[in-house]
Amino acid sequence: xxxxxxxxxxxxxxxxxxxVARSSVSRAYTRPDMLSPETVERIKAAAGKLGYVPNHTxxxxxxxxxxxxxxxxxxxxxxxxxxxxxxxxxEADRSDFCVFLGNxxxxxxxxxxxxxxxxxxxxxxxxxxxRLSDERIxxxxxxxxxxxxxxxxxxxxxxxxxxxxxIAEATQHLADFGHRNIVYVSGPSTSWSNKQRRAAVxxxxxxxxxxxSFVSASVxxxxxxxxxxxxxxxxxxxxxxxxxxxxxxxxxxxxGERGVSVPGEFSVVGCDDALGPLTVPSLTTxxxxxxxxxxxxxxxxxxxxGSQAVRDASYVLETHLIVRSTTGHAPRRGRARG
Amino acid sequence: xxxxxxxxxxxxxxxxxxxVARSSVSRAYTRPDMLSPETVERIKAAAGKLGYVPNHTxxxxxxxxxxxxxxxxxxxxxxxxxxxxxxxxxEADRSDFCVFLGNxxxxxxxxxxxxxxxxxxxxxxxxxxxRLSDERIxxxxxxxxxxxxxxxxxxxxxxxxxxxxxIAEATQHLADFGHRNIVYVSGPSTSWSNKQRRAAVxxxxxxxxxxxSFVSASVxxxxxxxxxxxxxxxxxxxxxxxxxxxxxxxxxxxxGERGVSVPGEFSVVGCDDALGPLTVPSLTTxxxxxxxxxxxxxxxxxxxxGSQAVRDASYVLETHLIVRSTTGHAPRRGRARG
DNA sequence: CTATGCTGTGCAACCGGTTGCATGTCAACC
DNA sequence: GGTTGACATGCAACCGGTTGCACAGCATAG
Numbered sequence: 001x002x003x004x005x006x007x008x009x010x011x012x013x014x015x016x017x018x019x020v021a022r023s024s025v026s027r028a029y030t031r032p033d034m035l036s037p038e039t040v041e042r043i044k045a046a047a048g049k050l051g052y053v054p055n056h057t058x059x060x061x062x063x064x065x066x067x068x069x070x071x072x073x074x075x076x077x078x079x080x081x082x083x084x085x086x087x088x089x090x091e092a093d094r095s096d097f098c099v100f101l102g103n104x105x106x107x108x109x110x111x112x113x114x115x116x117x118x119x120x121x122x123x124x125x126x127x128x129x130x131r132l133s134d135e136r137i138x139x140x141x142x143x144x145x146x147x148x149x150x151x152x153x154x155x156x157x158x159x160x161x162x163x164x165x166x167i168a169e170a171t172q173h174l175a176d177f178g179h180r181n182i183v184y185v186s187g188p189s190t191s192w193s194n195k196q197r198r199a200a201v202x203x204x205x206x207x208x209x210x211x212x213s214f215v216s217a218s219v220x221x222x223x224x225x226x227x228x229x230x231x232x233x234x235x236x237x238x239x240x241x242x243x244x245x246x247x248x249x250x251x252x253x254x255x256g257e258r259g260v261s262v263p264g265e266f267s268v269v270g271c272d273d274a275l276g277p278l279t280v281p282s283l284t285t286x287x288x289x290x291x292x293x294x295x296x297x298x299x300x301x302x303x304x305x306g307s308q309a310v311r312d313a314s315y316v317l318e319t320h321l322i323v324r325s326t327t328g329h330a331p332r333r334g335r336a337r338g
Numbered sequence: 339x340x341x342x343x344x345x346x347x348x349x350x351x352x353x354x355x356x357x358v359a360r361s362s363v364s365r366a367y368t369r370p371d372m373l374s375p376e377t378v379e380r381i382k383a384a385a386g387k388l389g390y391v392p393n394h395t396x397x398x399x400x401x402x403x404x405x406x407x408x409x410x411x412x413x414x415x416x417x418x419x420x421x422x423x424x425x426x427x428x429e430a431d432r433s434d435f436c437v438f439l440g441n442x443x444x445x446x447x448x449x450x451x452x453x454x455x456x457x458x459x460x461x462x463x464x465x466x467x468x469r470l471s472d473e474r475i476x477x478x479x480x481x482x483x484x485x486x487x488x489x490x491x492x493x494x495x496x497x498x499x500x501x502x503x504x505i506a507e508a509t510q511h512l513a514d515f516g517h518r519n520i521v522y523v524s525g526p527s528t529s530w531s532n533k534q535r536r537a538a539v540x541x542x543x544x545x546x547x548x549x550x551s552f553v554s555a556s557v558x559x560x561x562x563x564x565x566x567x568x569x570x571x572x573x574x575x576x577x578x579x580x581x582x583x584x585x586x587x588x589x590x591x592x593x594g595e596r597g598v599s600v601p602g603e604f605s606v607v608g609c610d611d612a613l614g615p616l617t618v619p620s621l622t623t624x625x626x627x628x629x630x631x632x633x634x635x636x637x638x639x640x641x642x643x644g645s646q647a648v649r650d651a652s653y654v655l656e657t658h659l660i661v662r663s664t665t666g667h668a669p670r671r672g673r674a675r676g
Numbered sequence: 677c678t679a680t681g682c683t684g685t686g687c688a689a690c691c692g693g694t695t696g697c698a699t700g701t702c703a704a705c706c
Numbered sequence: 707g708g709t710t711g712a713c714a715t716g717c718a719a720c721c722g723g724t725t726g727c728a729c730a731g732c733a734t735a736g
Contacts (some may be wrong), residue, residue: 008481010693011692011693012693017373020715020716021715021716021717022692022693022694022716022717023693023694023695023715023716023717023718024714024715024716025693026692026693026694026695027695027715028693029527030693030694031695031735034713034714035714035715036713036714036715039714040713053454053457053458054458054692054693055458055691055692055693056458056459057398057399057404057458057459057691057692057693058691058694059692059693059694060395060693060720060721061395061396061691061692061693061694061720061721061722061723062692062693062694062695062720062721062722063693063694063695064721066395068386068438068459074418075424076421076424076427076585077420077421077423077424077425078420079417079420080416080419081420082415082416082419082420083414083415085414085415085441086413086415086441087412089414089439089440089441090441090443095702096455096458097700098438098440098455098459099428099437099438099439099440100406100436100437100438100439101423101437101439102427102436102437103423103424103427103428105428116391117434117436118436119391119685120346120391120393120394120395121394121395121406121436121459122394125469163716177566177684184415222614222615222616229689246616249616249617250616252618253618253620256618264404276560277560277591278560278587278613278617279587279616279618280587280588280590280591280594280615280617280618280619284677302349322449348721348722348723349722349723350722350723358685358686359686359687359733360686360687360722360723360724361685361687361688361723362684362685362686363723363725364722364723364725365724365725367722368725369725372683372684373684373685374683374684377684377685392722393721393722393723395721395722395723396691396721396722396723396724397722397724398690398691398723399692399693399721399722399724400690400691400692400722400723400724400725401691401723401724401725402691435723465702468727473718485703500685509720531682570726591684642686
C-alpha cells in the first residue's frame with residue numbers, strides 16, 4: 001500500500017525490506033519450492049507492503065521469455081477478424097500472455113515490417129490470413145515460432161477454417177430449393193480461403209448436376225458486390241453464393257435497386273457469418289468459426305513454445321450452413337431478366 | 339546477410355566486428371552526432387553485415403522507454419471499436435510504437451487487471467470507453483501516462499466524441515419530416531456516451547417542441563432493440579433514435595416482424611455509423627468519428643510522453659447526421675397501432 | 677611553449693531481474 | 707563420531723543495451 005513512485009518498486013528494495021538476498025526474492029516468485037515456506041511468506045509480505053510488481057521487461061531480458069505474442073491481421077476493421085482477435089486475446093490471457101496487435105493493411109510489405117518490429121519482444125507470432133509469400137513466411141518461421149491461420153505453408157503449424165464443408169451444404173441447400181443455375185461470386189485471387197471456396201462450390205455443383213458460373217469481385221467489399229449484380233443476372237442464375245458476407249450484402253443491395261425480391265425471385269448465400277442476424281433480411285451464410293480459430297491458434301502457439309517439438313501441427317475447422325432469410329425456393333420459371 | 343541464430347546478433351558482436359567499444363555501437367544508433375562520421379559508417383557496415391537489429395527489450399530496460407503503448411477497449415468485437423483500433427495502430431506505427439491490445443469484456447475488474455499487466459511494458463495507455471470507476475482511473479493515471487476516449491475524468495487528457503451535435507441534427511431532421519412524437523432508446527446507464535446522447539435528444543426535442551419518451555435497452559444489442567419495439571410503439575411515436583446502430587438494427591427487425599414499414603410508417607435513426615451503408619435498408623445514423631478518435635488519442639499520448647507538461651488536454655470531436663434510408667416523412671395521421 | 681578547451685572514444689556502472697555455483701547448516705547414516 | 711548429502715540461501719555473472727565520466731589527441735589562445 002506504500003505510495004509507489006514512478007518506475008516502481010524493485011527486487012532490491014524488497015530484498016532489503018525482507019532481509020534476504022535479491023536472488024531469494026526472485027526465487028520466491030519463480031521457484032518458491034527452493035525456499036523455505038517461511039522465507040517465501042516473509043518475502044511476499046515485504047513485497048505486498050511495498051507494492052512490488054515484477055518487471056516484465058527485465059525478466060524478459062534475462063530469460064528470453066517475453067510473455068508476449070503478436071497477432072497480425074490484414075484488416076482489423078474487417079468484421080471477420082474482431083471476434084478472432086477477441087478470442088485470441090482471451091486465450092492468451094489465460095496463459096498470462098499479452099497480445100500485440102498488428103494491422104498489415106492487406107499489404108505484404110507492411111506485414112513483413114510488422115513481423116520485424118515485433119520480433120524483439122514476443123515469443124511467438126500468429127499470422128492470420130497473411131498476404132505474404134510462402135518464402136517470406138518460411139523465413140520468419142525459422143527465426144521464431146509462428147502459427148498461421150487460413151494459410152497452408154508446409155512445415156508450419158496452422159489452423160485452417162474449412163469453409164468447403166459449409167459451402168457444400170449451401171450448394172445442397174440451394175439444390176434442395178430447386179435452383180438449377182447458380183453463381184459463385186469470388187473474392188481476392190490471392191486468398192487461400194477464396195481458392196478453397198471456389199473449389200468447394202465447383203465440386204458440389206458438379207455432384208448435384210447444377211449449372212455453375214463465376215463472377216469476380218476482386219476485392220471483398222460492399223461496392224464490389226453491388227457492381228457484380230449485373231454480371232450475376234446476366235448469367236441467368238436464380239441464386240448466388242458470395243465469397244463473404246460483405247460482398248453478399250452488396251449483392252442484396254444491388255438486387256433491391258433492380259427490384260428483384262429476395263428470396264422470392266433470387267436467393268443469396270454469404271460466407272463467414274460476419275454480420276450475424278443483424279441485417280434485414282438476415283443473411284443465409286456459412287459459419288466462420290473465427291472465434292475457435294483465434295483461440296486454437298493461441299493454444300497451439302503455447303504448445304509450440306512449451307515443447308520445441310510440435311512443429312507442423314494442423315487443425316482444420318469444419319463449417320456449416322446457417323440458414324436465415326435470404327434463401328428460398330427457386331422461382332417457378334427461370335425469372336424474366338430485368 | 340549472415341545466417342542469424344536464434345536470439346540474434348548483439349551489440350558486442352558488432353563492436354568486435356567494427357573494432358570499437360560497445361558504447362560506440364550503441365551511440366551509432368542513438369546519438370550518431372557524437373561519433374565521427376567514418377566511425378558511424380564503419381559500425382553500420384559491420385551491423386549490416388552481421389544482420390544486427392537493436393533489441394527492443396534491452397533498450398527498454400535501461401532507458402525506461404518501452405516504445406509500446408496499450409489500448410484497452412471493452413469489446414473488440416463491438417463494431418464501434420475496430421476502426422478506432424485500426425487508426426490507433428496506424429498512428430502509433432508512425433512513431434515507431436507497437437500497440438498492445440486489451441479486451442476488458444465490459445468488466446471493470448478485468449480492465450483493472452489489464453492495466454496492471456501492461457504497466458510494466460508500455461509507456462502509456464489509452465483507455466477507450468472505460469467501465470472503471472473515476473477513482474481507479476485517476477489512480478492508474480498517477481502511475482503512468484493515460485489518455486481516455488469517451489470518458490471525462492478531471493485532470494486526465496482525453497478525446498471525447500460529442501455525439502450531441504449529431505443527435506441534435508437527427509432530432510431536427512425528424513422534426514423537418516413532420517415527426518412530433520419520438521422515442522430515444524437508451525443504452526447502458528454507466529456509459530458516458532449514453533448520458534450525453536440522452537441529454538442531447540432531450541434538449542433538442544424541447545427546443546423543437548417535440549414530444550419525447552424514453553425506452554431503455556439496458557445493453558446495446560440486436561436482441562435488446564428487438565425487444566424494445568413493443569414499448570416503442572406503445573408510446574405512439576412515429577420515429578426512434580437509438581443509442582447505437584446495433585440496437586437500431588434490432589428495432590428495424592422488430593418493426594419488420596410487426597409489418598410496420600420503414601421509413602413509410604416509422605423512421606429510425608442509429609448512432610455510431612458502425613455498420614456503414616452495408617445494411618438493407620441502409621440506416622440513417624450519426625457519424626462516430628471513432629477513427630479520428632483513435633488517431634487523436636495516440637498522438638495526444640505521444641505528446642504527453644514527449645513533454646511531461648501537456649496534462650489535461652481535451653479534444654472534442656463533433657458529429658453529424660448521416661441521412662440514409664430509414665428516415666422519411668411522418669405518416670399523415672398518427673399511424674394505427676398494430 | 678604551456679594552459680585551455682573541444683572532440684571522439686572507451687571504461688564501467690547501471691537498468692531489474694535470473695540462475696549456476698559455492699557455502700553453511702543440520703540430520704541421517706555407517 | 708565423522709562423513710555424506712539434502713536443503714536453504716547468498717554471491718556474482720549475465721541478459722543487451724545506455725550513459726556519466728574519464729581520458730587521449732589535437733587545435734587554439736595567451
